Amino acid sequence: MEKEPIAKSYEPKEVEAKWYQYWEENDLFKPTAASEKSPYCIVIPPPNVTGTLHMGHALNNTLQDILCRYKKMAGCNVLWQPGTDHAGIATQNVVERDLAAQGTDRHAVGREQFIERVWEWRKKYGGLIINQLRRLGCSCDWSRERFTMDEGLSRAVKEVFVRLYEEGLIYRGDYIINWCPRCHTALADLEVEHHDQESYLYHIRYRLEDGTGHLIVATTRPETLLGDTAVAVNPKDERYAHLKGANVLLPVLNKPIPIIFDRYVDMAFGTGALKITPAHDPNDFEIGNQHNLERIKVIDDDGIMNELAGPYQGLDRFACREQILKDLETAGLLEKVEPYQNAVGHCYRCKTMIEPILSKQWFVKTAPLAKKAGDAVRDGKTRIYPNNWEAVYFDWMDNIRDWCISRQIWWGHRIPAWYCDACGEITVAKTTPSKCAHCDSENIRQETDVLDTWFSSALWPFSTLGWPDKTPELATFYPTAALVTGFDILFFWVARMMMMGIHFMGDIPFKDVYIHALVRDAEGKKMSKSKGNVIDPLVVMDEHGTDAFRFTLAALAAQGRDIKLSEERILGYRHFVNKLWNAARFVFMNLDDTATAPAQRPPATLADRWILTRIGEVSDQVAGAINDYQFNEAAGLCYQFVWHEFCDWYLEMAKQAFYGDDQELKDAAQHTVLAALGASLKLLHPFMPFVTEEIWQRLPGTEGSIMSAAFPDSSGFPKDEKALTDMTLLMGIIAGIRNIRGEMNLPPSKNVRVVIDTGNTKETTCIQKNSEQVKTLAKVEDLTIGSGLKKPVASATAVFGDTSIHVILKGLLDFGEEKKRIRKSILKIEKDLKASEKKLSNPGFLDKAPEDIVADVRAKAETLTAKRDKLAHNLAVLENIDE
RNA sequence: AGGCGGGUAGCUCAGUGGGAGAGCAUCGGCCUUACAAGCCGGGGGUCACGGGUUCAAAUCCCGUUCCGCCUACCA
Numbered sequence: 001m002e003k004e005p006i007a008k009s010y011e012p013k014e015v016e017a018k019w020y021q022y023w024e025e026n027d028l029f030k031p032t033a034a035s036e037k038s039p040y041c042i043v044i045p046p047p048n049v050t051g052t053l054h055m056g057h058a059l060n061n062t063l064q065d066i067l068c069r070y071k072k073m074a075g076c077n078v079l080w081q082p083g084t085d086h087a088g089i090a091t092q093n094v095v096e097r098d099l100a101a102q103g104t105d106r107h108a109v110g111r112e113q114f115i116e117r118v119w120e121w122r123k124k125y126g127g128l129i130i131n132q133l134r135r136l137g138c139s140c141d142w143s144r145e146r147f148t149m150d151e152g153l154s155r156a157v158k159e160v161f162v163r164l165y166e167e168g169l170i171y172r173g174d175y176i177i178n179w180c181p182r183c184h185t186a187l188a189d190l191e192v193e194h195h196d197q198e199s200y201l202y203h204i205r206y207r208l209e210d211g212t213g214h215l216i217v218a219t220t221r222p223e224t225l226l227g228d229t230a231v232a233v234n235p236k237d238e239r240y241a242h243l244k245g246a247n248v249l250l251p252v253l254n255k256p257i258p259i260i261f262d263r264y265v266d267m268a269f270g271t272g273a274l275k276i277t278p279a280h281d282p283n284d285f286e287i288g289n290q291h292n293l294e295r296i297k298v299i300d301d302d303g304i305m306n307e308l309a310g311p312y313q314g315l316d317r318f319a320c321r322e323q324i325l326k327d328l329e330t331a332g333l334l335e336k337v338e339p340y341q342n343a344v345g346h347c348y349r350c351k352t353m354i355e356p357i358l359s360k361q362w363f364v365k366t367a368p369l370a371k372k373a374g375d376a377v378r379d380g381k382t383r384i385y386p387n388n389w390e391a392v393y394f395d396w397m398d399n400i401r402d403w404c405i406s407r408q409i410w411w412g413h414r415i416p417a418w419y420c421d422a423c424g425e426i427t428v429a430k431t432t433p434s435k436c437a438h439c440d441s442e443n444i445r446q447e448t449d450v451l452d453t454w455f456s457s458a459l460w461p462f463s464t465l466g467w468p469d470k471t472p473e474l475a476t477f478y479p480t481a482a483l484v485t486g487f488d489i490l491f492f493w494v495a496r497m498m499m500m501g502i503h504f505m506g507d508i509p510f511k512d513v514y515i516h517a518l519v520r521d522a523e524g525k526k527m528s529k530s531k532g533n534v535i536d537p538l539v540v541m542d543e544h545g546t547d548a549f550r551f552t553l554a555a556l557a558a559q560g561r562d563i564k565l566s567e568e569r570i571l572g573y574r575h576f577v578n579k580l581w582n583a584a585r586f587v588f589m590n591l592d593d594t595a596t597a598p599a600q601r602p603p604a605t606l607a608d609r610w611i612l613t614r615i616g617e618v619s620d621q622v623a624g625a626i627n628d629y630q631f632n633e634a635a636g637l638c639y640q641f642v643w644h645e646f647c648d649w650y651l652e653m654a655k656q657a658f659y660g661d662d663q664e665l666k667d668a669a670q671h672t673v674l675a676a677l678g679a680s681l682k683l684l685h686p687f688m689p690f691v692t693e694e695i696w697q698r699l700p701g702t703e704g705s706i707m708s709a710a711f712p713d714s715s716g717f718p719k720d721e722k723a724l725t726d727m728t729l730l731m732g733i734i735a736g737i738r739n740i741r742g743e744m745n746l747p748p749s750k751n752v753r754v755v756i757d758t759g760n761t762k763e764t765t766c767i768q769k770n771s772e773q774v775k776t777l778a779k780v781e782d783l784t785i786g787s788g789l790k791k792p793v794a795s796a797t798a799v800f801g802d803t804s805i806h807v808i809l810k811g812l813l814d815f816g817e818e819k820k821r822i823r824k825s826i827l828k829i830e831k832d833l834k835a836s837e838k839k840l841s842n843p844g845f846l847d848k849a850p851e852d853i854v855a856d857v858r859a860k861a862e863t864l865t866a867k868r869d870k871l872a873h874n875l876a877v878l879e880n881i882d883e
Numbered sequence: 884a885g886g887c888g889g890g891u892a893g894c895u896c897a898g899u900g901g902g903a904g905a906g907c908a909u910c911g912g913c914c915u916u917a918c919a920a921g922c923c924g925g926g927g928g929u930c931a932c933g934g935g936u937u938c939a940a941a942u943c944c945c946g947u948u949c950c951g952c953c954u955a956c957c958a
Binding site for chain 2: 589647
């Protein structure tokens with residue numbers, strides 16, 4: 001296809017955009033409509049529309065793309081379902097910031113106008129991250145792109161809400177939430193930052209109602225005592241056992257409240273007595289529920305004390321604290337103040353101190369859903385890789401709390417519930433009702449809260465495939481094959497998709513969950529803008545090319561460990577991309593000037609037979625590793641094979657055929673080298689889509705995209721055991737000679753004469769047949785091969801197996817140095833030998849170790865002994881000469 | 884506080900029961916007509932420490948220690 005001459009080094013920029021466009025134009029990212037092939041589907045973890053591509057996305061999507069591209073080549077009907085998330089609070093914040101810059105705010109603009117502005121913003125910037133995913137090479141079917149606020153997905157959200165409500169699995173109730181008095185919204189636990197803070201622990205005297213004494217309570221928040229409805233102590237605490245049924249008087253307000261007994265109270269902390277404020281503390285709320293305590297809200301939504309705070313009404317919560325402390329002091333009720341460090345929640349956005357406040361919220365009753373979601377993993381229907389995350393998953397599912405799904409913001413799915421002002425009942429419906437379902441009053445108004453962002457993303461695996469309609473995609477691709485995500489959203493997203501998928505589809509949403517690591521900087525720190533240690537994937541792709549970047553991520557993606565990304569590592573793999581490029585260049589230079597592939601030829605040389613056998617083996621290993629989500633393993637296998645077997649050995653050996661006159665050998669080599677290069681490209685394609693496509697399209701005899709080619713496997717290649725053993729011998733011989741050359745600092749220009757004393761005639765034949773290779777690759781000008789050959793006088797010796805290799809160094813050999821070299825070698829062998837002999841002389845080992853292991857050790861000991869003896873013999877020869 | 888992960892070559896990390904590996908760095912030799920972003924060769928590790936299980940431990944168990952992360956409601 002491509003005819004222009006191939007450049008000396010690979011230039012990613014020139015080819016990446018070209019091929020991405022080609023793939024899209026040729027519909028290569030789309031699944032086939034009706035297909036015999038087995039379906040394979042991944043739904044993308046939808047990035048926030050506000051987002052730009054960061055390292056986490058890059059890793060996440062690279063791994064998904066590797067899976068999708070591999071599966072397609074392996075013969076599956078693949079759908080990678082893409083889309084974005086409306087990201088309620090994050091997006092609302094971005095647009096609010098815009099408004100602030102224009103000197104206005106959302107309240108001034110009004111709800112409808114505001115939402116319109118968000119849509120406008122989305123239209124303008126929402127495609128940013130999608131295009132960055134394209135840069136990364138993601139093979140998503142973009143014709144199916146979805147957005148959580150789309151019409152279709154919104155319909156799914158309403159459907160789910162209404163059905164859960166009708167089933168009694170959604171309810172409205174009082175709950176303690178994290179309230180930001182400045183932003184005026186509830187915050188998810190995730191959105192609360194905890195900072196250690198220097199504060200004080202105040203010991204306050206609560207007098208007993210009957211006047212017989214007092215009890216001391218320790219607190220960091222004295223102002224909340226206005227809402228106290230009990231004091232709790234541990235039932236085992238003997239100090240307070242006599243106070244059963246007694247009341248204390250709330251300081252300042254002088255109101256009697258009960259002393260209750262609850263195991264939650266830590267006897268060792270403070271005085272062992274805990275004030276209970278159910279309306280302003282999450283724990284107290286729980287305890288209050290168990291003891292049926294009244295909940296008194298004394299702080300309003302602005303953080304100001306309300307009418308129930310009595311004399312403190314109108315004071316800011318912090319001012320109130322000061323005032324109350326003064327009053328307690330005056331009344332002689334402040335026993336002690338000690339410095340204390342505690343973690344206090346702050347709004348992640350404006351850093352205002354969070355106020356836990358009691359309010360009415362919507363909830364999903366999760367227990368029944370969680371039970372099934374837990375069982376699905378317990379039963380192995382869904383498998384989590386690596387499986388240590390299963391424990392974390394179970395722990396959460398087994399201790400799950402009801403899920404608060406309402407948010408007091410504007411951007412999101414507005415809850416489809418209407419309150420009736422006439423009868424006070426709630427109407428929940430998929431479409432906007434005209435009147436109350438209970439009393440027919442038309443005086444109804446819709447809930448102003450919107451749903452938690454995770455509510456719509458919980459439906460993602462089926463809503464994107466068309467649910468609640470019965471679509472062919474849903475029938476084909478649900479349950480999806482795999483979900484690839486980071487552990488940080490295991491609870492928020494994965495767990496909820498499991499619950500919703502099982503409930504509404506009657507089946508798990510995905511068979512496998514692959515949890516990958518976090519990408520950190522070279523020091524292991526989390527990348528963040530404030531630390532300034534962010535590596536921008538887009539910059540990396542610009543500098544080193546997408547393929548090198550992707551390969552780096554895959555090569556570092558070992559399970560269960562974070563990735564420390566370093567520039568050097570990327571550079572190393574960039575070299576690998578270039579190596580592949582140059583290997584291809586070499587191949588092209590040595591093909592006859594023809595556009596078509598050379599005629600089919602059987603492999604003619606040992607090298608030909610060997611490389612084909614190796615491709616078969618490696619292909620199976622790579623496929624196995626990808627199927628097991630061992631991305632680093634798969635990448636490593638490819639790297640090792642392509643560089644150190646295909647390039648270092650096969651291409652070097654093929655030169656003999658290419659540069660020689662034997663047309664038959666040449667034809668066979670051309671055929672083999674094309675097969676080997678083609679297979680290498682296919683193995684690498686899932687990791688490096690661009691460079692492999694670029695080379696593939698230039699290869700003679702290929703048709704269409706490499707994406708449509710079949711992934712290699714061993715059934716398509718010979719299994720030539722003899723080629724493997726012969727090649728091992730040959731490589732050992734050559735390495736032996738090279739080793740001596742290296743140690744003696746012999747430049748390649750200095751050819752040497754070599755005598756090879758083999759162990760048997762088989763070896764003699766093998767080496768003789770390939771003597772030209774030995775001569776070329778080890779720079780030998782004269783090679784003598786035979787069994788029982790004598791060591792030449794001025795020669796250095798290496799031993800491989802039964803074979804002695806003597807390199808003649810007339811006038812160059814330092815006898816002393818050579819003897820030293822051999823002695824060192826013998827010492828090393830004897831150390832190994834000793835270990836083997838120790839095992840073999842251990843009755844326990846011979847008794848209990850498996851036979852094959854014992855046989856291995858025996859064989860090893862024999863080999864080592866033979867080698868040692870040979871070296872010793874050669875050493876003796878040298879010593880005789882010396883004398 | 885609890886949970887999780889980790890400590891292996893100078894650096895970054897693979898390696899889950901049978902003689903320790905890779906990349907980078909380093910040292911020596913090479914512009915050998917695909918590639919100096921390259922080729923050939925070398926050196927370098929008490930696998931954190933201490934115990935245990937086993938014929939056999941980097942690998943499994945217990946303890947110690949250091950580092951990192953996540954969760955948390957000690958007022």
